[in-house]
Amino acid sequence: MKPVYKEKYPHLFEPLYVGRNRVRFNNRFNVAPIGSGATGGGEDSDGRINTFGIDYWMRYIQGGFSRVTLPMEVPIDGSHEHMFNLNPKTCNQMNFQRLQRAVHAFNGKTFVEYMHGGPYMRAGFKKISADDEPHLGSRAATREDLEEIAALFAEYAHWAQIANFDGILLHYGHGWLFNYFLSPLTNHRRDEFGGSIENRCRFPLMVIRAIRETVGDNLLIELRINGSDAVEGGITPEECAEQLKIFEPYIDMAHITCGHRIDALTRPKQHPTGFQPMAHNAWASEIVKKSGVRIPIGLVGGVYDPAVAEEVLAKGQADYVLMARSAMADPELVKKAKEGREDDIRPCLRCNYCMDHGRRVAISRDLHLLAYPSYDRQCMTNPMQFQSAQKLRIPPAERAKKVAVIGGGVAGMNAAICCADRGHSVVMYEKTGRLGGQALLSDPMWFKKEMKLYHEYLERQVKKRPAVTVVYNTAATREMVEENDFDAVIVAVGAEQIVPPIPGVEKAMMSFDVFGHEDRVGRRVVIIGGGAIGVELGIHLNGLGHECTIVEMTEHIAAKAQLTERTDYLTWLEKSGVKTMLGTTCAEITDSGVRVKNAGGEQFLDADTVIIAAGTRALEKERDQFTDVAFDVISVGDCVKASSIVHATHTGFDAGLTL
Numbered sequence: 001m002k003p004v005y006k007e008k009y010p011h012l013f014e015p016l017y018v019g020r021n022r023v024r025f026n027n028r029f030n031v032a033p034i035g036s037g038a039t040g041g042g043e044d045s046d047g048r049i050n051t052f053g054i055d056y057w058m059r060y061i062q063g064g065f066s067r068v069t070l071p072m073e074v075p076i077d078g079s080h081e082h083m084f085n086l087n088p089k090t091c092n093q094m095n096f097q098r099l100q101r102a103v104h105a106f107n108g109k110t111f112v113e114y115m116h117g118g119p120y121m122r123a124g125f126k127k128i129s130a131d132d133e134p135h136l137g138s139r140a141a142t143r144e145d146l147e148e149i150a151a152l153f154a155e156y157a158h159w160a161q162i163a164n165f166d167g168i169l170l171h172y173g174h175g176w177l178f179n180y181f182l183s184p185l186t187n188h189r190r191d192e193f194g195g196s197i198e199n200r201c202r203f204p205l206m207v208i209r210a211i212r213e214t215v216g217d218n219l220l221i222e223l224r225i226n227g228s229d230a231v232e233g234g235i236t237p238e239e240c241a242e243q244l245k246i247f248e249p250y251i252d253m254a255h256i257t258c259g260h261r262i263d264a265l266t267r268p269k270q271h272p273t274g275f276q277p278m279a280h281n282a283w284a285s286e287i288v289k290k291s292g293v294r295i296p297i298g299l300v301g302g303v304y305d306p307a308v309a310e311e312v313l314a315k316g317q318a319d320y321v322l323m324a325r326s327a328m329a330d331p332e333l334v335k336k337a338k339e340g341r342e343d344d345i346r347p348c349l350r351c352n353y354c355m356d357h358g359r360r361v362a363i364s365r366d367l368h369l370l371a372y373p374s375y376d377r378q379c380m381t382n383p384m385q386f387q388s389a390q391k392l393r394i395p396p397a398e399r400a401k402k403v404a405v406i407g408g409g410v411a412g413m414n415a416a417i418c419c420a421d422r423g424h425s426v427v428m429y430e431k432t433g434r435l436g437g438q439a440l441l442s443d444p445m446w447f448k449k450e451m452k453l454y455h456e457y458l459e460r461q462v463k464k465r466p467a468v469t470v471v472y473n474t475a476a477t478r479e480m481v482e483e484n485d486f487d488a489v490i491v492a493v494g495a496e497q498i499v500p501p502i503p504g505v506e507k508a509m510m511s512f513d514v515f516g517h518e519d520r521v522g523r524r525v526v527i528i529g530g531g532a533i534g535v536e537l538g539i540h541l542n543g544l545g546h547e548c549t550i551v552e553m554t555e556h557i558a559a560k561a562q563l564t565e566r567t568d569y570l571t572w573l574e575k576s577g578v579k580t581m582l583g584t585t586c587a588e589i590t591d592s593g594v595r596v597k598n599a600g601g602e603q604f605l606d607a608d609t610v611i612i613a614a615g616t617r618a619l620e621k622e623r624d625q626f627t628d629v630a631f632d633v634i635s636v637g638d639c640v641k642a643s644s645i646v647h648a649t650h651t652g653f654d655a656g657l658t659l
Contacts, residue, residue, distance in 0.1 A: 005338045009306060011313035013338065016066075016320055018296055019252040020217045023166065025320070026066040026107055028313060029334045032255075032300050032322035033071040033113040033169065033224075047076065047085020049095045056389060057110075058102050060327055064334025067109035069169055069322075074149070074156050078125050079117025079176075086112065086159035093163045100164040109166040111222065114156055116149060118177025120261070130180045130187040130194065140189070146203050149177075154210040160219065167220030167252070168211065170204075174270050175261025178204045179226055182243060185234045185262050197239060201246045208250045220252045224300070227256035227284025230266040237284040241291035248295050255298030255322055256285040268568040271325075272302040274350050274447045275568045279303050279312050286317040298322055304329075304348045306337040328354055329381050343460055347453040349380045353646055356562035380646045381454055383414065383653035391657055397422045401487035401659055404429065406476045406626065409437020410645055411637025411652035412492035413458040418656025419490075420465040427469050427484070428462070429476035435459045437494055438638070439645070441515040445540045447572075451645075478625045488632035490655045491623050492648075495616035495638035500528070504589035511537055511613040518544055522608020525549070526594050528586045530557045534613035535569050538578040549579040549605060551586055551596055616642040632659060 005013055016025040049057075049070075057068045072084045085091040103110050119129040119138030127138040128145050141149075153170075160168055172178040180186040181203050187194050193203050211221060225243065229235045235243075237256075244254055258281055259270035272280055281301045289297045299318035303309050304326035312318050327333060329348040336345050357377055379385035384392055401424045405416045408430030416426045434440065439455035442448035462468050474480075481489055497510050511533050514521060518541065525541055527534045530552025538548040550557070550573075557580055558569045573580060584598040593607040616638065623639040636651040637643075 004340055008340075009310045009337065012306060012310050012321075016296060019220050023109070023220055023252075024107070025109060027064070027334065028320040029065045029309070030298065030320055030322045031060045031065045031068045031327045032324040033069045033171075034324050034328060047083065047087075048091045048093070049084060049099060051095070052389065054095060054099045054102060055392075057099060059331040061103050061106045061108040062335075063327075063330075063332035064338060065108070065323075065327065065331075067111055067166070068103070069111040069113050071113045071115070072156075074114050074116050074153055075125065077122070079115075079120045079122055081122070084112075086156065086163050088159060088162060096163040110164075111167040111169050111220075112160045112163075112165050113169040113171055113224070114153060114160075115171035116153075116177040118180050120176070129177065130189055133186075141203075143193075146193070146206065150203075150206045150210040153207045154214040157211040157214050157219065161215050165219065167222055168215075169222045169224060170208070170211075171224050172204060173224050173226040173257045174259055178207070179229075179260060183226070183229050183235050183260060183262075185229055185231055185260060197242050198246065201243050205247060205250070208247055212250045221250065222298075223247065223251055223254040224257055225254055226258055226260065227281055227288055228258040229260040229262075230258045230269045231260050231263045234260055237287035238291070240284065241288045241293055244288065244293045244295070245291075248293060251295060253296045253298065253320075254293075255300050255320070256281050256288060256318075257300050258284065265567055265571055268564050268571070269301075271352050271355060271564050272350060273352065273565055273568045274450050275572055276302055276350075278305065278308050279317075282312050282315075282317040285312075286315070289316060289318065296320060300324070302350070304350070306333070306342065306345075325350065325352070325354060328379050328385050343457075345457075346381050347450055347457055349450045349454060349645070351380050351450075351562065351645075352564040353378060353380050353562055354385070356564050378646050378650065380644075381649060383650045388650070391654070394657055397424065397659060400424055402485070403427070403656075403659060404476070404481055404484065404486040404489045404630070405492060406481075406489065407431075407437065407492035407494055407637070407639075408435040408462075408470065409492060409494055409637060409648065410439050410455065410458065411494075411648035412437070412490070413455075413462050414649050414652030415490045415492060415636055415655045416468050417458070417461050417465065418653045419659060420467040422656060422659065423467075424488075424656075424659060425467050425469075426465075427471060427486075429471050429474050429480075431473070431475040433472050435462065435470065438512075441512060444515050444518065445536060446543075447539070448536070454645075478629055481626060481629050486630045488634070488659050489626055489630045490652070491626050491633065491635045491639060492637045492652060493619045493622045493639045495618050495642040497612070498614045498617055499612065500586075500614045502528070502586050502589055505612065507589050507591060508610040508612045511611055514541075514611055520609075521546060521611075523547060524593075524606055524608045525611060526551060526605050526607040526609075527611045527613055528594070529613035529615065530554075530580060530582070531613065531615060532558050532561050532565075532569075533615075534611075535561075535573065535578075537611060537613060539569075539572050539576045542576040542578050547577075549581065549607075551581050551584050551594070551605075553583070553585045555582050557582065618642055634658070 119136040128141040259266035296319040298320040300322040326348040330346040405428040436455040442451035588595040634655040637648040
């Protein structure tokens with residue numbers, strides 16, 4: 001009998017044969033290059049992969065993906081610090097061989113991604129580009145430079161070969177060195193390396209040929225290439241197809257991406273947020289596929305759902321798909337889809353916290369800046385990802401306990417799930433009739449659909465665990481908890497909105513009261529507070545026909561948002577027509593509007609509705625009533641400090657893990 005998954009996903013689970021030697025991939029799911037230095041991929045200080053790293057990459061293969069791709073640089077650490085190193089003279093390759101043996105036991109594949117930072121190289125490295133780029137401190141590459149780089153890539157390819165990798169992925173997109181040559185936006189040379197498509201391909205082709213001459217047919221060569229620069233006057237899908245026809249005699253496969261660093265606002269298209277449609281590069285990959293290019297064409301970017309991936313393949317828009325952030329959110333995504341357990345797939349929020357944590361300051365100084373790496377990368381929805389994987393090594397609970405969880409938001413649900421999985425029985429008290437907490441506020445917003453998927457996923461997981469009993473419409477009290485004699489209590493009562501001491505504030509709506517009740521909002525709206533909530537409200541309401549002005553007392557909109565997310569906030573504020581006033585305070589709220597002050601003096605803003613979005617603070621009184629009510633009392637989420645979903649997810653999960 002035909003397996004059920006074959007009927008549901010007739011294309012995704014078909015093997016793919018690639019290259020002159022017809023190398024077999026188990027299915028059409030691939031893990032794209034994940035991260036760049038300090039992302040927890042298991043790099044030791046000398047660049048070798050450690051045991052943690054082997055475990056990390058193997059989780060994707062064991063979870064059903066057909067291949068993983070480890071990011072590296074030519075030269076080593078050129079534009080990103082602390083990358084993997086395959087140089088056999090300086091790095092013992094023994095652990096890389098261990099990785100290969102483990103991956104190959106599952107008939108999986110390993111690729112190494114090689115990239116060159118070009119004009120974005122770090123201090124101490126040669127900064128070169130197609131043209132002189134004085135604002136980046138970069139000069140136009142000479143032929144000698146290009147020959148040197150081609151030879152270097154050939155040498156690094158040989159290192160990958162002796163480390164038993166199955167293939168090499170060359171990063172030819174996103175405004176790195178090769179994209180600077182391929183794109184008419186950044187290549188205005190008048191020599192043999194500029195001008196026509198053929199000339200602009202000459203240097204990238206030189207590198208491919210040097211690699212092929214070195215490794216022969218023993219390694220697959222794949223390109224990550226822009227189907228679109230996403231900037232007017234840049235590469236188009238039609239031009240990308242012509243480039244690939246030049247490269248395809250020497251390469252085996254290519255996947256389509258988009259975005260160019262010449263315009264930093266394309267970053268959310270390189271790493272799509274919730275504002276971008278799913279599979280947003282599929283239109284370009286389809287044009288490339290139908291152009292007559294003969295090699296397999298892949299697709300990356302916003303393909304975070306098996307159903308979306310199947311649709312892309314069924315339409316003939318691509319031959320295979322690559323996932324990165326969705327794979328990080330759930331390394332078992334493929335296995336769960338194959339088993340018909342799609343409801344158990346932990347969703348990706350497309351928030352880019354995994355990549356951007358620690359880079360927040362870059363947006364306010366220099367959009368190109370990559371000088372603020374973080375060594376504490378985390379996933380918003382997967383509390384065991386990156387360095388948090390150490391939690392996988394924590395031993396089982398010594399005995400089963402009776403646990404109370406106070407609050408059914410993101411933190412409380414994660415706590416209940418973790419407790420149940422460790423063998424404890426849980427009673428969860430939720431003061432409303434529905435689980436989700438503040439995450440429910442995102443439901444009306446089209447660009448927050450992933451958050452809806454996440455809180456619904458958590459709710460399903462809670463309900464699937466017989467050890468968890470949910471008591472709805474009940475605000476737990478100390479007396480109630482004491483009567484039930486719990487071994488442990490996890491307090492997840494959340495936060496409350498801050499009401500600033502503004503004269504007339506009682507005339508305003510609070511931001512949380514707007515979501516789901518937009519019909520109560522007048523046409524002209526002034527939002528006090530330009531953090532993430534205020535920004536999202538402005539975009540949301542303007543999309544519904546309101547006219548919003550955001551008043552923010554600091555000099556930056558959504559200053560605490562992550563780099564990519566904040567970039568899209570700025571784009572969509574402008575696109576939606578939301579007005580912003582920075583460095584401005586609200587002095588008074590009246591029946592007809594607000595009086596504001598800034599360096600330019602005072603002015604009055606007419607408004608039918610004023611909304612307060614001044615942030616939240618921990619519900620300390622509600623939290624502290626449970627102090628010492630049981631042997632273990634652990635506070636989690638916003639009631640510890642008003643923070644983010646990642647804080648709620650991790651603290652909730654960790655509470656269960658420690659019991």
